[in-house]
Amino acid sequence: MPAFPFSEANPIQYPGPPPKSSDVVIIGGGVIGVTTALFLARRDIPVTLVEKGRIAAEQSSRNWGWIRKQGRDADELPIVIEASRHWRQLAEECGEDIGLKQTGVTYLASSDDKMAGFEEFMKIAAAHKIDTRLLNAQETAGLIEGMSGSFKGAMTTPSDMRAEPWVAVPALARLAAREGVKIVENCAARTLEISAGRVSGVWTEAGHIATSSVLLAGGAWSSLFLRRHGVSIPQLSVRSTVAATEPMPEIHAGAAAADHIAFRRRQDGGYTLAPGGGSLLYVGPDAFRHATKYFPALMANPFGTRYSPAAPAGYPDSWATPRRWAPDSQSPFERMRVLDPAPASSGLRSIERNFTRLFPQLGRVRIKASWAGMIDAMPDVVPIVDRVQAIGGLIVATGMSGHGFGIGPGIGRVVSDMIQGNEIGHDLTRFRLSRFYDGSAIRPGPAL
Numbered sequence: 001m002p003a004f005p006f007s008e009a010n011p012i013q014y015p016g017p018p019p020k021s022s023d024v025v026i027i028g029g030g031v032i033g034v035t036t037a038l039f040l041a042r043r044d045i046p047v048t049l050v051e052k053g054r055i056a057a058e059q060s061s062r063n064w065g066w067i068r069k070q071g072r073d074a075d076e077l078p079i080v081i082e083a084s085r086h087w088r089q090l091a092e093e094c095g096e097d098i099g100l101k102q103t104g105v106t107y108l109a110s111s112d113d114k115m116a117g118f119e120e121f122m123k124i125a126a127a128h129k130i131d132t133r134l135l136n137a138q139e140t141a142g143l144i145e146g147m148s149g150s151f152k153g154a155m156t157t158p159s160d161m162r163a164e165p166w167v168a169v170p171a172l173a174r175l176a177a178r179e180g181v182k183i184v185e186n187c188a189a190r191t192l193e194i195s196a197g198r199v200s201g202v203w204t205e206a207g208h209i210a211t212s213s214v215l216l217a218g219g220a221w222s223s224l225f226l227r228r229h230g231v232s233i234p235q236l237s238v239r240s241t242v243a244a245t246e247p248m249p250e251i252h253a254g255a256a257a258a259d260h261i262a263f264r265r266r267q268d269g270g271y272t273l274a275p276g277g278g279s280l281l282y283v284g285p286d287a288f289r290h291a292t293k294y295f296p297a298l299m300a301n302p303f304g305t306r307y308s309p310a311a312p313a314g315y316p317d318s319w320a321t322p323r324r325w326a327p328d329s330q331s332p333f334e335r336m337r338v339l340d341p342a343p344a345s346s347g348l349r350s351i352e353r354n355f356t357r358l359f360p361q362l363g364r365v366r367i368k369a370s371w372a373g374m375i376d377a378m379p380d381v382v383p384i385v386d387r388v389q390a391i392g393g394l395i396v397a398t399g400m401s402g403h404g405f406g407i408g409p410g411i412g413r414v415v416s417d418m419i420q421g422n423e424i425g426h427d428l429t430r431f432r433l434s435r436f437y438d439g440s441a442i443r444p445g446p447a448l
């Protein structure tokens, strides 16, 4: 079976050295870092993006490729509506086929409880005038030819889209580089330099970059980076397994999920498949530290996550991962350039079994590649997008909680304006960092 296409062995596309100074430094070359950098470059702001491994090699290439408004938290929805516009425009501007297609997203309901959850979302959808609608059992049965099983109904959003993550974020990075972003791969940011309470530079493994403005968009590594500077965020990461099939007949052009299987048609004629739920949390020091904040999410979905007592060596919340290091010594970031978890064999078996059960007419599923990604989760399933009050000049955009690909260019535009001190155009109160410490109750967003 071919290996996942992104690894440390891939040639470096953006060699250093980094510049000695830059107006803005972005830490992390996933969809959030790349699109923020692109929007800044379009305002002629000198920006340097440092990536410890390879562009998009972590979550931003490993995801399912769903660009959905459906099932979103009410406060995320306006940003993802904006993001959908950006996706369309960027897909044209980048001059490469990123597989962007408006083929819809559908959730199939096997219980009345599920339908009740969909009905809740319909109120949010109506407030934002999106085209989400509910289907009854009969309409659902006729939705996808040959689909077995009986469903109570479904929720579907025809205007939702899909794109190929392996292709899309590297293509956006190439566009950003053409428009003036200085990207440096194999370049971990080790620490911030802080002078009189403000950022004055970033120490990377390839030297110092003087700057007064830093965006941390480090995905699953953000909490570790911030903690080194005395800032605690309750971010944990969970492993999620995915597989891609060999080309198969087209039964459905869009993306859909039932209880035990999620599938999306791929540009290459196969499907991207994932087991419903079954993500794995490696319990480390952060998991203990933040356990109480995760109780509401845990109670809402008690069997949604499995646990393992120890993360593999070098993972962000592994017991042995150092929590302190000096700017001139190796940091945990460059020790693991690409976080590449092994897919769960039980997850792969479940994918094959459940996809075949749902579409028996397709016969045996032939998997051509499988992989896993570490999702950076927050207790309320929505991100942090905020200035760090304790450190002037530092902004954090992280904890996208398993749905940051679709909303990515929207967050990128928002953060680029935040960096410039402009009007944002959206209410970001829900995404403030202080919500975890100001006595607010944890209010989980829809885990749909």
Ligand SMILES: Cc1cc2nc3c(=O)[nH]c(=O)nc-3n(C[C@H](O)[C@H](O)[C@H](O)COP(=O)(O)OP(=O)(O)OC[C@H]3O[C@@H](n4cnc5c(N)ncnc54)[C@H](O)[C@@H]3O)c2cc1C
Pocket: 027, 028, 029, 030, 031, 032, 033, 050, 051, 052, 053, 054, 055, 056, 057, 058, 059, 060, 061, 062, 063, 064, 065, 066, 067, 068, 187, 188, 189, 190, 217, 218, 219, 220, 221, 222, 225, 240, 241, 242, 333, 337, 338, 372, 373, 374, 375, 397, 398, 399, 400, 401, 402, 403, 404, 405, 406, 407
């Ligand atoms: C299996 C799976 C399925 C998903 N499906 C979907 C989906 O269908 N739709 C959707 O919208 N979202 C989905 N997501 C979520 C989505 O992929 C993420 O939310 C999104 O990619 C996060 O982007 P990011 O830029 O914040 O982080 P990442 O893509 O993780 O990028 C962070 C980058 O920062 C780098 N970095 C970290 N620390 C440092 C440092 N100190 N110095 C330099 N570089 C550093 C890392 O190497 C990494 O490349 C899925 C995620 C997974 C894992």
